[in-house]
Amino acid sequence: MRAPDFSTRHRATRRPGWEWGLLGAGVIAAALCLGALLTARAEERGVRARLLEVRREAEGLERRARALERRGREGVTGQAWLTEEAPPARVLARLAGLLPDDVRLDALSLAYGRRLEVEMQVAARSPQAYDRLLERLEASPSLADLVLGAEEREGEVRTTVRASYVPEGRPR
Amino acid sequence: MTSIVVPPGPPLVVAFDASAVSGAVFSRGLLRARLRAFARVELPRGALVPTPTGPSLPSPGEVADALLALRERLGPGAARATLLLPDGVGRFGLFEAPSGTDLREFVRFRLAPSLPYPPAEAVVDALRVGRGRVLGAAVRRSVVAEYEQAAKAAGFEQERVDLAPLVALTGLLRRGTGVHVILGDAASSLAAFDGPRLAAFRSRRRDPGPGEAGRLREEARRTLRLAGTPDGNGFPLTFLGPGADALVEDIAGTVPAPRVGRAPSLPAGADAAWLSGFLG
Numbered sequence: 001m002r003a004p005d006f007s008t009r010h011r012a013t014r015r016p017g018w019e020w021g022l023l024g025a026g027v028i029a030a031a032l033c034l035g036a037l038l039t040a041r042a043e044e045r046g047v048r049a050r051l052l053e054v055r056r057e058a059e060g061l062e063r064r065a066r067a068l069e070r071r072g073r074e075g076v077t078g079q080a081w082l083t084e085e086a087p088p089a090r091v092l093a094r095l096a097g098l099l100p101d102d103v104r105l106d107a108l109s110l111a112y113g114r115r116l117e118v119e120m121q122v123a124a125r126s127p128q129a130y131d132r133l134l135e136r137l138e139a140s141p142s143l144a145d146l147v148l149g150a151e152e153r154e155g156e157v158r159t160t161v162r163a164s165y166v167p168e169g170r171p172r
Numbered sequence: 173m174t175s176i177v178v179p180p181g182p183p184l185v186v187a188f189d190a191s192a193v194s195g196a197v198f199s200r201g202l203l204r205a206r207l208r209a210f211a212r213v214e215l216p217r218g219a220l221v222p223t224p225t226g227p228s229l230p231s232p233g234e235v236a237d238a239l240l241a242l243r244e245r246l247g248p249g250a251a252r253a254t255l256l257l258p259d260g261v262g263r264f265g266l267f268e269a270p271s272g273t274d275l276r277e278f279v280r281f282r283l284a285p286s287l288p289y290p291p292a293e294a295v296v297d298a299l300r301v302g303r304g305r306v307l308g309a310a311v312r313r314s315v316v317a318e319y320e321q322a323a324k325a326a327g328f329e330q331e332r333v334d335l336a337p338l339v340a341l342t343g344l345l346r347r348g349t350g351v352h353v354i355l356g357d358a359a360s361s362l363a364a365f366d367g368p369r370l371a372a373f374r375s376r377r378r379d380p381g382p383g384e385a386g387r388l389r390e391e392a393r394r395t396l397r398l399a400g401t402p403d404g405n406g407f408p409l410t411f412l413g414p415g416a417d418a419l420v421e422d423i424a425g426t427v428p429a430p431r432v433g434r435a436p437s438l439p440a441g442a443d444a445a446w447l448s449g450f451l452g
Contacts, residue, residue, distance in 0.1 A: 004297035004309070005332040006257070008316050101270045102281065125281055 064168065085167035086116050094165075095120065098136045102129040106158075116165040118143070123158045130157040142166055186242065186328060187256035187336055187446060188319055190220050190357035191414075193238045194444055195246050195253070205450050211245035213238040222260030222358045225288055226315040232322050239326030252329045256336045256446055257319055259356030259375060262309045263287055264337075266373050269298075269306045279308030299338050301345060301370045309335055337361040337375065339449035340412060345370065350408030351392040354445045355415055362392055364399040371399030380415075385422035413445035 067085075088110055095118070099105060107121040124130035130151065137143055142165060149160035186195045194212040198205040215238050219231040229235050243251075265283050269275060275298045284291040287310060294310040301307050316333055323330060340354045341363055348368035354361040356378070364372040372395050379387060392409055411419050 003332065004299050004334055004338055006262075006295045006297055006309070006311050006316055006335065007330065007333045008295060008313055008320060101268055102273070102278065104282070104285070106285075 082116055082167065083112055086165055091116070091118065091165055094142050098133075098140055098142075100124075100129055100132045100136065102126070103133045110165075116167075118163050118165045120161045120163075121158070122161060123156060125156060127153045127157055130159075137161065137163065142168075184246070184251075184253040184331075185256060185446070185450065186239070186253040186323060187258070187444060188220060188222075188235075188322075189258040189336070189444075190222055191215060193220075193235065193242050195242045196444075196447060196450070197246055198450060207447065207451060209246055210447075211242055213242045213245070220258075222258040222356070224261055224263060224312060224315070226312055227318060228261060228315050229318045229322060232318070232325070235322045236325040239322060239328065243326055243328065251327065252331050253323065254331045255319055255323055255328075255333045256339060257311065257316070257333065258358065259335075259337045259354065259361055260359035260377065261315050262311045262335045262337070262375070264361070264373055264375055265308045266301070266370065267306055267308055268304055271304065275306060275308075279306065280310070283308055283310045299341065301341070305370070307338065307341065307370070307373055309338060311335070336444075336446045340445040341370075341373070341449070343448035343451070344412075350410060351395055352410045352412060353388055353392060353419075355411060355413030355419075356445070357414070360388065360413075362388075362395045364392070364395045364401060366399060366401050371401055372396075374398070385419045388419065389423055412448060414443050416443065 091110060092108060095108065096105065099122075102125040104123050105120060106123050109119040111117040111119075122130075122133065124133060134146075134148070137146055143163040144166050145164045147162040149162070151157055151159040183199075184195065184197050186193065192212050192214045194210070196207055197209040199208045200206075216231065216234050219234040219238075220229055222228055263283055263286055265279070265286070267279065267282055269278055276296050279298045280291060280294060280296045283294070283296065287294055289312050291310075293313050295313050295316055296308065296310045298306040298308040320330060320333065336356060337354050341361075344352050344354075344363055344365075348365040348370075350365060352363045352365075354363065359375055359377050361373065361375045363370060374391075374395050376391060378384070388411075389409065392407075396407060409423070
């Protein structure tokens with residue numbers, strides 16, 4: 001693993017070929033020795049991950065059922081329901097989860113009414129990153145009626161995206 | 173030139189902090205580096221002030237004098253050194269890095285909005301902390317240059333420049349679990365683990381004095397919450413670095429939880445947190 005270097009001068013990091021050869025031989029030998037062990041562990045991890053996923057889903061459904069029961073009892077409707085189901089922190093977390101690693105959210109506006117209108121100012125490192133963002137936004141069940149702002153496709157892309165936020169359980 | 177076959181522990185490390193400069197000479201053991209010599213030279217108060225924007229060395233002459241004394245104490249041959257900058261000069265961010273990307277450029281992009289100076293002035297690098305995960309750090313170029321010039325003035329030949337909290341974290345990655353507080357003179361860093369996985373990393377200015385242990389414990393709890401890890405009734409909390417003993421006693425004497433521990437013992441006087449990063 002390369003150690004970090006914060007020197008103000010640039011440092012070359014080329015390595016001699018025989019070192020790469022030695023490293024390759026070592027890696028192959030280690031891979032052969034540990035192959036069986038790794039396979040078993042991968043299987044175990046897979047099972048554990050699936051179990052965890054199922055548990056999380058079950059917990060989510062339970063929470064959702066409790067919330068619906070509570071709303072039914074309290075008669076919460078309309079905007080109140082929206083602010084309860086989609087508080088700013090939850091909306092921000094959901095939108096942040098949709099961002100690819102090379103896209104950042106510079107500003108976010110939320111307007112609560114009959115619908116929750118979202119306006120995002122985003123910055124993407126490249127047009128490709130911006131395209132990945134759009135794919136995710138379009139595929140997300142949490143967003144509807146996407147409206148894209150003007151964009152500059154040279155280098156870093158900065159633009160505004162508007163959409164309606166759809167909380168879980170409400171039809172798009 | 174970086175070499176694959178040379179063990180990771182550098183032969184000589186020179187570390188800066190507000191109260192002193194210190195140095196360590198390592199020898200290459202079979203499995204890991206061994207500490208061969210350690211020395212510490214106190215600095216006059218105010219001679220070195222770790223800040224992210226600089227200037228950090230208001231009295232470069234006094235720092236250079238201390239480095240000369242340090243070099244003398246470390247013995248002959250102590251010249252080619254890795255320089256460690258103190259906690260308080262760098263900005264950090266824990267990121268999932270897309271594969272195939274230029275790590276330094278990616279970290280620069282992600283840290284840019286949080287830097288208190290123009291991003292173009294930042295020297296950026298990253299430490300890999302897991303599969304696809306990196307801890308990125310940025311230091312202002314002019315700040316790095318101050319330390320480099322002080323070391324050069326004392327006759328040290330520069331190998332590379334690293335950050336003390338990053339080196340300490342290298343050692344912690346082998347241990348994981350709980351929250352580790354890496355203590356520096358002016359700032360401290362908190363590393364929260366979810367099992368063996370680094371889940372959060374934060375750096376905070378220190379506020380020494382009565383009640384610091386309690387404040388750090390609350391910071392540790394906040395760091396756990398930031399990591400999305402439930403803190404429950406208690407969590408393993410470890411202090412590393414100068415003053416760790418007093419903080420451990422302070423917390424252990426007042427509350428039953430969280431669980432408190434110290435880093436494995438180091439040679440007398442050598443309580444710098446970064447040492448554990450090289451010694452494993």
